[in-house]
Amino acid sequence: MACDHNCASCKSKGSCEEKEYFKNNQSNIKHVIGVMSGKGGVGKSTVTSLLASAMAKKGYKVGILDADITGPSIAHAFGVSGHLQGSESLIYPSESIDGIKLVSVNLLLKNAEEPVVWRGPILGNAVKQFYSETVWADLDYLFVDMPPGTSDVQLTVLNNIPLDGVVMVTSPQDLVSMVVSKCVNMVNMVKVKIIGLIENLAYVKCPDCGKKIEIFGKSHINEVCAAHHLIPLASLGIDPSLSELMDRGHIYDYDTHELDIAVSQIEML
Secondary structure: OOOOOOHHHOOOOOOOOOOOOOOOOOOEEEEEEEEEOOOOOOOHHHHHHHHHHHHHHOOOOEEEEEOOOOOOOHHHHOOOOOOOEEOOOOEEOEEOOOOOEEEOHHHOOOOOOOOOOOOHHHHHHHHHHHHHOEOOOEEEEEEEEOOOOOOHHHHHHHHHOOOOEEEEEEOOOHHHHHHHHHHHHHHHHOOOOEEEEEEOOOOEEOOOOOOEEOOOOOOOHHHHHHHHOOOEEEEOOEOHHHHHHHHHOOHHHOOOHHHHHHHHHHHOO
């Protein structure tokens, strides 16, 4: 039976092996990387932005598709505003000061504070349009910032966009470690490669003595990675300077050396 891309009513939801990828005849995208988390609030969009910045600093042509339709934040992190340009059938991405191409629903709204109150099938269709109707041109890497959880939009991205791999993002709490296990199992079910795991919010550094304080509890990245045979890519702390740069739309000024392992794994794809 042909796939109608309506995962909400599909009897094979979560176990579908029939993949019909969206096509983009206007672009040449070498690698597509998904960034995913089992729950919200762990800094997935921040990690997506930092990974894209790290790759751009190495000279790669980079784009970000903000698939977190109801909670978009990518454009703000890069200081990009205004509206996307296009025609009835084509979308032209906006571009950050460091040359990263961006497509986000916030760049389509009259008011950035306007809520996106759409049902699942409409969200999935928006992701399809953002991928297949955008003139990305030549890209080395397209990062897809996925919404948190394991629902319709995530299935649309995993089943219908030709991902080379997924980077998982989590935080130290036991609950989140359990939630990320669900996310890992979902990606394994649809047979997409998991590049590795990034632990965010792992600690805060004392401004006086430099000691790392694990305010959300002991790190579990090694245990989670061992349990799921994943590569630990980074353990990132809470840095007020990063928050300040994001608020100003200057995330590209942040030092991304802590993501060197993640970058090297992505380059190996």
